[in-house]
Amino acid sequence: MSSLLARAVRTGIRNPLSSRLHQPMAAIRFQSTEAKAAATATEEYDVVIVGGGIAGSALACALASNKASSTLKIALIEAFDLSNHIKWSPRPDQYSNRVSSLTPKSVAFLKKIGVWSELDSSRVAACEGMQVWDGVSGARITFDAADVDGIQSSFLHQVFSGNIPTPPGVNSSTNQENLDGNKEASPLAWMTENLHVQYGLQKQLVGHQARGVKLDIFEKTKVQGITTEQGESAQPQGDWPAVQLDNGKTLVTRLLVGADGVNSPVRSFAKIESLGWDYSQFGLVGTLQIDPSTSTAPGQGKGIAWQRFLPTGPIAMLPLNNGYASLVWSTTPKIAQDLKKLPARDFCALVNAAFSASPAELEYLYKNIGPNGEPLVDFQKEIEWRTSVHDQEASQTMIRGGSSSQGDAKPPRVVDVQENSRAPFPLRMRNSSSYVEDRVVLVGDAAHTVHPLAGQGLNQGLADVECLARVIETSLLSGSDIGNIHSLTPYSSERFLPNLAMLGTVDKLSKLYNTDFGPVVWARSLGLTAVDKMGPIKNEIMRFAMGLEEPSKRS
Amino acid sequence: MASIGRITTRITRISSPHHVLRRSILQPATARFLTTTPRTFHSHNSFNDTTAANNNNNNNNNNKEDAIYTVNKEEIAKFAAMSDEWWAPQGPFKMLHLMNPPRIRYIRNRLQASGALSKNGAFGAESGKEEFSVGRFPLQGLSILDVGCGGGLLAEALARLGAKVTGLDASIENIQMARIHAKKDPLLNGVSAPGSLEYRHQTAEQLLEQGQQFDVVCSMEVIEHVENPAGFLKVLGQLIKPEGDLILSTISRTPLSYFLTIFAAEHVMRMVPVGTHHWSKYINPDELHKGVEELSKCEVLNIQGIGFNPLSGQWELTRSRDGSGSAEAGLLGLLGPPLAEASNYFLAAKKPAAATVAADGSS
Numbered sequence: 025m026s027s028l029l030a031r032a033v034r035t036g037i038r039n040p041l042s043s044r045l046h047q048p049m050a051a052i053r054f055q056s057t058e059a060k061a062a063a064t065a066t067e068e069y070d071v072v073i074v075g076g077g078i079a080g081s082a083l084a085c086a087l088a089s090n091k092a093s094s095t096l097k098i099a100l101i102e103a104f105d106l107s108n109h110i111k112w113s114p115r116p117d118q119y120s121n122r123v124s125s126l127t128p129k130s131v132a133f134l135k136k137i138g139v140w141s142e143l144d145s146s147r148v149a150a151c152e153g154m155q156v157w158d159g160v161s162g163a164r165i166t167f168d169a170a171d172v173d174g175i176q177s178s179f180l181h182q183v184f185s186g187n188i189p190t191p192p193g194v195n196s197s198t199n200q201e202n203l204d205g206n207k208e209a210s211p212l213a214w215m216t217e218n219l220h221v222q223y224g225l226q227k228q229l230v231g232h233q234a235r236g237v238k239l240d241i242f243e244k245t246k247v248q249g250i251t252t253e254q255g256e257s258a259q260p261q262g263d264w265p266a267v268q269l270d271n272g273k274t275l276v277t278r279l280l281v282g283a284d285g286v287n288s289p290v291r292s293f294a295k296i297e298s299l300g301w302d303y304s305q306f307g308l309v310g311t312l313q314i315d316p317s318t319s320t321a322p323g324q325g326k327g328i329a330w331q332r333f334l335p336t337g338p339i340a341m342l343p344l345n346n347g348y349a350s351l352v353w354s355t356t357p358k359i360a361q362d363l364k365k366l367p368a369r370d371f372c373a374l375v376n377a378a379f380s381a382s383p384a385e386l387e388y389l390y391k392n393i394g395p396n397g398e399p400l401v402d403f404q405k406e407i408e409w410r411t412s413v414h415d416q417e418a419s420q421t422m423i424r425g426g427s428s429s430q431g432d433a434k435p436p437r438v439v440d441v442q443e444n445s446r447a448p449f450p451l452r453m454r455n456s457s458s459y460v461e462d463r464v465v466l467v468g469d470a471a472h473t474v475h476p477l478a479g480q481g482l483n484q485g486l487a488d489v490e491c492l493a494r495v496i497e498t499s500l501l502s503g504s505d506i507g508n509i510h511s512l513t514p515y516s517s518e519r520f521l522p523n524l525a526m527l528g529t530v531d532k533l534s535k536l537y538n539t540d541f542g543p544v545v546w547a548r549s550l551g552l553t554a555v556d557k558m559g560p561i562k563n564e565i566m567r568f569a570m571g572l573e574e575p576s577k578r579s
Numbered sequence: 580m581a582s583i584g585r586i587t588t589r590i591t592r593i594s595s596p597h598h599v600l601r602r603s604i605l606q607p608a609t610a611r612f613l614t615t616t617p618r619t620f621h622s623h624n625s626f627n628d629t630t631a632a633n634n635n636n637n638n639n640n641n642n643k644e645d646a647i648y649t650v651n652k653e654e655i656a657k658f659a660a661m662s663d664e665w666w667a668p669q670g671p672f673k674m675l676h677l678m679n680p681p682r683i684r685y686i687r688n689r690l691q692a693s694g695a696l697s698k699n700g701a702f703g704a705e706s707g708k709e710e711f712s713v714g715r716f717p718l719q720g721l722s723i724l725d726v727g728c729g730g731g732l733l734a735e736a737l738a739r740l741g742a743k744v745t746g747l748d749a750s751i752e753n754i755q756m757a758r759i760h761a762k763k764d765p766l767l768n769g770v771s772a773p774g775s776l777e778y779r780h781q782t783a784e785q786l787l788e789q790g791q792q793f794d795v796v797c798s799m800e801v802i803e804h805v806e807n808p809a810g811f812l813k814v815l816g817q818l819i820k821p822e823g824d825l826i827l828s829t830i831s832r833t834p835l836s837y838f839l840t841i842f843a844a845e846h847v848m849r850m851v852p853v854g855t856h857h858w859s860k861y862i863n864p865d866e867l868h869k870g871v872e873e874l875s876k877c878e879v880l881n882i883q884g885i886g887f888n889p890l891s892g893q894w895e896l897t898r899s900r901d902g903s904g905s906a907e908a909g910l911l912g913l914l915g916p917p918l919a920e921a922s923n924y925f926l927a928a929k930k931p932a933a934a935t936v937a938a939d940g941s942s
């Protein structure tokens with residue numbers, strides 16, 4: 025096996041601290057290895073899913089929960105421990121630092137595959153509103169769940185909808201129910217820990233195994249190489265990918281699914297190019313404790329997501345239950361490392377400053393973090409003083425944020441950060457030049473990776489999985505070979521464009537906001553303020569971001 | 580058992596449309612056939628039927644085509660390469676590949692409508708209403724004959740859906756390609772799944788002489804290529820069990836079909852090889868309807884068109900005469916007859932119960 029592959033595999037594993045930036049996306053060659061195949065035990069599968077992250081596990085679950093595709097022989101391979109997720113029993117006052125916002129569309133899908141009902145509703149927070157504003161100009165846009173018009177078919181709908189008919193028996197209606205099953209206005213999104221979703225997924229998977237679905241889970245097992253045997257000694261299934269595991273097994277498969285994350289070994293095997301770049305940014309995540317009474321938003325800001333664009337990147341605080349919130353702070357690699365090391369008290373002061381102080385003030389504060397993460401000034405005092413000055417000036421310097429009824433509501437104060445919850449992740453943008461090859465398909469981050477500023481990465485992955493499971497079912501019902509590229513093409517034509525559109529939009533937003541250059545700031549302020557005033561457009565943006573735009577159903 | 584040596588004297592030479600092209604490619608290889616040591620070629624598990632023995636016997640006669648089962652290594656490689664080309668997703672037969680899912684949909688829908696599926700107990704009681712059951716092997720229990728199976732596109736799909744499929748082709752190249760390809764899919768080996776697949780290098784009459792009959796006989800885009808369509812329809816009718824189903828597809832003889840299948844597909848777009856079609860042999864729906872009733876002695880139940888929608892890049896069924904089938908149709912579903920059937924179309928018919936056949940037999 026090539027050592028390049030070994031590296032691809034290593035770097036494919038979650039490695040938040042890796043400072044290695046964009047690896048050149050040279051195609052990694054996987055030669056045919058006839059010698060190797062002989063010694064190992066080979067087993068045949070219909071579907072081998074590499075990567076037991078949320079995308080890969082959700083695909084296994086979707087296939088296993090559908091009548092036709094549950095007859096398939098499926099393998100799920102994950103380098104980490106998956107059975108551990110089932111034992112997950114968090115303390116009510118502890119939250120994992122990896123939290124994702126799930127759109128109503130993702131939630132509807134999780135319901136369909138039986139995962140949502142496994143979740144503990146006390147650990148799912150509904151996001152009812154969003155406050156997004158520009159740190160340089162102060163221009164603001166507010167999104168409210170009540171604003172979303174659920175019925176109208178729209179322009180974006182036409183643009184982004186695929187042309188694949190929903191097969192009978194697949195209920196893809198957008199589910200407007202909340203977690204308790206009450207019909208009411210759907211929240212914009214639901215916040216929950218990735219681990220929580222994984223818990224639900226793994227429970228379902230074990231359940232499917234118990235009822236006889238031929239699903240083999242290889243956990244703590246790495247994919248070491250992928251080959252196709254060609255030429256003289258070819259097996260009858262010569263064109264099927266053979267996946268070599270580090271436990272000595274080789275799995276030969278009709279369809280190979282790459283759900284193996286941003287450095288996807290499967291993508292390298294298929295020689296699919298991945299285009300894109302690394303933002304010179306890290307996303308620092310962390311679990312915060314907040315004092316809700318300090319928020320000036322209605323209902324003490326319960327269920328509101330706060331996001332402020334700073335020249336170094338956006339900072340976001342996502343609502344959790346019981347006075348907790350999840351932080352995603354995109355900033356420069358240096359600042360991210362410094363922030364991670366700061367003592368909790370000073371860190372919290374800086375987070376509060378990041379939601380209120382001017383970019384110049386923040387610059388000053390960042391510079392006062394010592395080489396070992398020690399504060400060189402008293403952050404708390406500095407900030408209190410600056411905030412009081414700032415508040416007085418605010419009304420004069422800010423470009424007002426339109427007609428938002430909340431005015432410029434203030435986020436709650438951060439009072440603590442959970443121990444060991446701070447971790448920086450490199451941020452990047454990637455899109456594979458194609459999502460399918462003969463017998464190979466990519467889903468989730470393996471296919472595309474997006475800046476987390478819009479909280480869409482995982483949602484896109486779940487939309488991929490839902491589509492792929494549907495496409496596989498359709499091919500099964502027409503007797504097609506599910507690994508054949510013609511069988512897979514409908515997946516790629518349905519998902520490629522919407523994903524690209526999302527990547528492009530999010531990338532432009534991130535670039536647009538990564539500056540304090542005057543005219544750009546002025547223009548984007550006008551933009552935010554204008555969008556905030558234009559109901560229909562705002563409605564479109566929200567519907568799209570909520571995943572409410574679905575492929576048109578042909579009847 | 581019929582001697583394959585008489586093959587050329589038969590009125591119906593059934594083979595896939597791509598037979599002509601393939602043959603010319605194969606000539607040099609065929610010539611090498613007898614100069615190299617024969618080797619047994621274990622192609623398929625259903626292979627060691629009586630025809631195999633028969634062909635070994637015929638190995639020393641003059642018809643080179645008969646030496647099907649004793650081919651040398653080079654030949655195997657050659658057939659494998661041809662098979663690869665035939666099956667290549669983006670290869671010259673791409674349009675045919677894309678046509679397969681709607682063909683299967685049509686067959687499933689018609690068999691469902693005619694009661695063939697429930698008769699065989701393949702569907703549960705609850706699925707009676709559904710046009711499309713979600714079962715993985717809905718054709719389980721049905722014997723299906725695919726006349727003019729070509730490289731095996733349709734036959735494989737039917738077998739994957741659980742049917743016991745016999746693929747027939749008069750072209751040895753096609754049969755070899757089909758066998759090689761079927762080996763690649765363990766779902767078709769008759770062991771790991773309910774479906775099975777057997778390919779025979781035979782004519783329909785030869786099969787008939789062996790007294791075989793099937794629950795379903797299909798022949799897709801073949802009749803426009805045979806020399807004696809009337810004789811062909813008669814034989815097909817006799818190959819169907821009483822109360823069995825006949826499914827045909829062919830091309831109408833219209834200016835539109837000339838434009839689409841010959842001018843555009845062959846000459847302009849080069850989507851299919853030039854010389855694939857002969858417009859004068861195309862048969863209009865009403866002619867086929869009459870032929871099937873009079874010669875195949877089957878009652879025609881449905882005629883429905885199919886067209887390629889360049890916008891979706893897919894073949895789509897058009898609205899059928901009885902108005903059915905539009906449920907899954909796309910844009911082309913808006914077309915009604917006669918325009919809908921102006922090019923490629925399907926026909927589904929049912930053979931009456933045994934007593935009725937006997938009564939009508941004299942007509």
Ligand SMILES: Cc1cc2nc3c(=O)[nH]c(=O)nc-3n(C[C@H](O)[C@H](O)[C@H](O)COP(=O)(O)OP(=O)(O)OC[C@H]3O[C@@H](n4cnc5c(N)ncnc54)[C@H](O)[C@@H]3O)c2cc1C
Pocket residue numbers: 033036037038074075076077078079080101102103104123124125126245246247248283284285286289307308309352449450467468469470476478479480481482483484485
């Ligand atoms: C800071 C941050 C915040 C985010 N916030 C949000 C949000 O709010 N909402 C949202 O929707 N998205 C969010 N995302 C994005 C989201 O986390 C990802 O899109 C999502 O987790 C990707 O899931 P995945 O299953 O595709 O890939 P991964 O989670 O990367 O899973 C890939 C799996 O493959 C395994 N693997 C890789 N190589 C091998 C191998 N050789 N052998 C065996 N196993 C292998 C890995 O161990 C891993 O488990 C955020 C991302 C970041 C960085």
